[in-house]
Amino acid sequence: MLFFSFFKTLVDQQITVELKNDIEITGTLRSVDQYLNIKLENITNKESIRYPHLNAVKTLFIRGSTIRYVHLPKSAIDVNLLQDAARKEAMVSK
Amino acid sequence: MSGNFSSIAASNAAVNELTSEVDSLYLEQYAFTTSAAIVGSLNKSVFVLLRDGRNLFGILRTFDQYANLVIQDTTERVYLLEEKQYGEIFQDNFLIRGENVVMFGELDLDAEDDHLKEFTKIDYKEANAKLNKKNEEKIKKGREHTKTYLQQGFTSDFSKADLY
Numbered sequence: 001m002l003f004f005s006f007f008k009t010l011v012d013q014q015i016t017v018e019l020k021n022d023i024e025i026t027g028t029l030r031s032v033d034q035y036l037n038i039k040l041e042n043i044t045n046k047e048s049i050r051y052p053h054l055n056a057v058k059t060l061f062i063r064g065s066t067i068r069y070v071h072l073p074k075s076a077i078d079v080n081l082l083q084d085a086a087r088k089e090a091m092v093s094k
Numbered sequence: 095m096s097g098n099f100s101s102i103a104a105s106n107a108a109v110n111e112l113t114s115e116v117d118s119l120y121l122e123q124y125a126f127t128t129s130a131a132i133v134g135s136l137n138k139s140v141f142v143l144l145r146d147g148r149n150l151f152g153i154l155r156t157f158d159q160y161a162n163l164v165i166q167d168t169t170e171r172v173y174l175l176e177e178k179q180y181g182e183i184f185q186d187n188f189l190i191r192g193e194n195v196v197m198f199g200e201l202d203l204d205a206e207d208d209h210l211k212e213f214t215k216i217d218y219k220e221a222n223a224k225l226n227k228k229n230e231e232k233i234k235k236g237r238e239h240t241k242t243y244l245q246q247g248f249t250s251d252f253s254k255a256d257l258y
Contacts, residue, residue, distance in 0.1 A: 052175075
């Protein structure tokens with residue numbers, strides 16, 4: 001559940017979600033849940049050619065299982081802290 | 095011997111301490127986090143993109159924690175992007191199993207039909223036939239892609255069920 005907690009600290013940040021079909025959607029992270037389903041607000045999409053109706057979409061719920069990558073702003077992540085937390089979690093699960 | 099026992103006890107205590115430390119980072123209940131994200135879109139006009147590439151437009155009436163959705167007064171729309179054409183058909187109500195959902199979004203009622211100005215409406219059956227042809231090509235390409243990857247010792251995440 002580490003990454004669930006991690007994503008919760010990124011709420012209100014501008015992120016880009018890359019789906020398994022290579023499309024990228026940028027928006028403000030509104031909420032995230034334990035399956036890493038992601039809800040974006042104010043989406044700006046360069047993919048309006050592929051999904052023309054996305055222009056009329058205000059909030060978008062993306063199912064975690066279709067996400068390949070999430071692009072995050074560098075300033076929003078404390079890499080050392082994340083590394084420590086990952087180690088701790090690994091130790092506990094052993 | 096007693097030294098060993100006490101060191102095991104000490105390390106157990108350390109792990110227990112860590113466990114409680116990590117536990118405190120998390121919410122006690124996760125069951126409703128998905129629902130919390132969806133509840134705001136209830137009774138609103140939404141579009142749902144399914145894994146097989148279908149676009150459904152309707153009103154979201156019910157959902158659960160797996161993102162199973164019930165959509166009322168659904169219109170399915172097929173976009174043919176290169177041809178700038180679309181076809182649509184009224185499909186009544188849908189109960190969608192969550193695993194088939196790629197994404198869904200609330201629609202801005204004032205803008206939801208704007209993009210259709212650039213498209214020409216054609217018969218749904220015709221549009222669907224064209225789409226199926228494209229999908230067949232996509233599957234063929236995907237299979238070749240998988241084959242090449244496997245030969246090189248890589249895996250491919252292509253699945254013919256994913257045509258979105």
